[in-house]
Amino acid sequence: MRSPDADVAVVGLGAFGAAALWRLAAAGVDVVGLDRFAPGHGFGSSHGGTRMFRTACLEHPDLVPLALRSRQLWRELGDAAGERLFEPTGGVLIGPRHGHVVAGTIAAAARHGLDVEVWDAATVRARLPRHAGLCDHHGAVWEAGAGLIAPEAAIRAAVAVAARLGARVHSGTRVDGVELVAGGALVRTADDVLRVRQVVVAAGAWLPTLLPDLPLRVLRVPITWFRAADPAATGAYGLADVPVFIRELDDGTCLWGHGVHGGDELKLGLEDRGGLMREMDPDGDDRRVTPDDWSPLVRRLDRALPGLAAAPSRAAVCMYPMTPDRQFLLGRPGGDPRLVVAGGDSGHGFKHATGIGEVVSDLICGRTPQVPVAFMHPDRW
Numbered sequence: 001m002r003s004p005d006a007d008v009a010v011v012g013l014g015a016f017g018a019a020a021l022w023r024l025a026a027a028g029v030d031v032v033g034l035d036r037f038a039p040g041h042g043f044g045s046s047h048g049g050t051r052m053f054r055t056a057c058l059e060h061p062d063l064v065p066l067a068l069r070s071r072q073l074w075r076e077l078g079d080a081a082g083e084r085l086f087e088p089t090g091g092v093l094i095g096p097r098h099g100h101v102v103a104g105t106i107a108a109a110a111r112h113g114l115d116v117e118v119w120d121a122a123t124v125r126a127r128l129p130r131h132a133g134l135c136d137h138h139g140a141v142w143e144a145g146a147g148l149i150a151p152e153a154a155i156r157a158a159v160a161v162a163a164r165l166g167a168r169v170h171s172g173t174r175v176d177g178v179e180l181v182a183g184g185a186l187v188r189t190a191d192d193v194l195r196v197r198q199v200v201v202a203a204g205a206w207l208p209t210l211l212p213d214l215p216l217r218v219l220r221v222p223i224t225w226f227r228a229a230d231p232a233a234t235g236a237y238g239l240a241d242v243p244v245f246i247r248e249l250d251d252g253t254c255l256w257g258h259g260v261h262g263g264d265e266l267k268l269g270l271e272d273r274g275g276l277m278r279e280m281d282p283d284g285d286d287r288r289v290t291p292d293d294w295s296p297l298v299r300r301l302d303r304a305l306p307g308l309a310a311a312p313s314r315a316a317v318c319m320y321p322m323t324p325d326r327q328f329l330l331g332r333p334g335g336d337p338r339l340v341v342a343g344g345d346s347g348h349g350f351k352h353a354t355g356i357g358e359v360v361s362d363l364i365c366g367r368t369p370q371v372p373v374a375f376m377h378p379d380r381w
């Protein structure tokens with residue numbers, strides 16, 4: 001290969017790619033980042049105003065060190081950008097005491113010595129009265145260090161800080177192909193071919209268009225915000241009234257959400273749409289939210305969070321690029337020294353984005369990551 005245009009290209013500057021760009025630039029790497037849209041756009045998996053952060057990750061015990069490191073890095077990124085990107089609000093995981101949410105969270109916290117409180121049903125009723133329909137076999141785990149991150153602002157901050165550190169950024173530039181060649185990779189856009197020694201592909205829901213062999217399904221996920229049915233109750237859904245939560249119901253489905261500053265509405269979702277999620281083409285036009293999207297959620301609210309309007313006040317469509325085991329894809333497929341993949345977020349990746357960015361930078365620079373990563377390796381199947 002003739003002399004490269006940059007040492008490293010990062011394709012996709014969403015949550016994972018923007019964080020990788022920042023950590024690579026902070027490590028002094030000659031890096032260029034490309035995204036088909038502008039940083040903080042609303043077409044991928046990183047829009048909707050908030051993402052919930054917690055360290056007691058029930059999704060996999062080895063995610064806890066990644067979450068702890070990510071929280072430090074979110075603060076560091078906020079300091080570098082002069083913005084408060086992480087807002088600690090406290091968070092609660094509610095459900096049957098032996099169900100996967102409460103028991104899984106307690107197990108993750110115990111294994112890593114995290115500071116959490118375990119509540120019985122009476123304590124949940126007293127502390128969080130908006131959560132209704134609790135039975136005595138329910139309980140909760142309270143994590144005071146949980147909170148919210150503003151995804152669009154965080155991505156813009158990561159890209160801006162990376163650019164300040166010397167990264168070159170091409171937004172509004174779609175990558176049409178990534179080709180691995182002797183000594184490096186070619187990154188093809190409509191107008192150019194960029195030659196780099198290593199390429200990071202962090203294209204979110206579009207990963208399969210660039211690397212079709214990865215085991216990913218792209219699922220359509222509606223996000224909804226609800227107001228109180230009774231206008232007199234407006235203001236009742238502040239962050240202290242309904243802090244960040246995941247709530248497992250007796251039918252095994254999970255609600256997630258949180259109140260907002262001012263308390264005028266609740267952001268709410270039903271994980272997996274109660275088992276009714278469908279695949280979507282990220283370039284298709286399936287972005288209109290209809291009653292069919294929110295009815296499985298609304299059916300469950302009467303009992304769990306009564307008093308809300310029967311239809312959302314706002315809604316949007318987002319995507320989960322889902323792997324078979326719901327863990328991320330992070331590493332070098334086939335051990336290839338020219339390629340790192342960061343994606344397959346499976347709906348729980350934002351909180352970890354800064355830690356993932358650091359792992360990417362470690363892999364690119366030939367350093368051993370400081371957190372466990374084997375369970376996310378793209379070849380684990």
Ligand SMILES: Cc1cc2nc3c(=O)[nH]c(=O)nc-3n(C[C@H](O)[C@H](O)[C@H](O)COP(=O)(O)OP(=O)(O)OC[C@H]3O[C@@H](n4cnc5c(N)ncnc54)[C@H](O)[C@@H]3O)c2cc1C
Pocket residue numbers: 011012013014015016017034035036037043044045046047048050051052053173174175176202203204205206207210221222223269318319320342343344345346347348349350351352
């Ligand atoms: C509704 C919803 C709620 C969620 N809630 C939470 C939560 O509370 N907590 C949590 O931790 N996680 C949550 N997640 C998951 C989290 O948002 C994702 O893990 C994270 O946003 C994934 O980031 P990403 O970088 O992989 O994808 P994206 O942020 O979508 O980035 C991919 C980028 O690649 C770019 N791109 C794609 N193809 C190309 C190309 N060919 N050329 C150039 N650029 C390209 C895209 O434009 C995009 O900017 C949620 C997800 C959804 C959908």
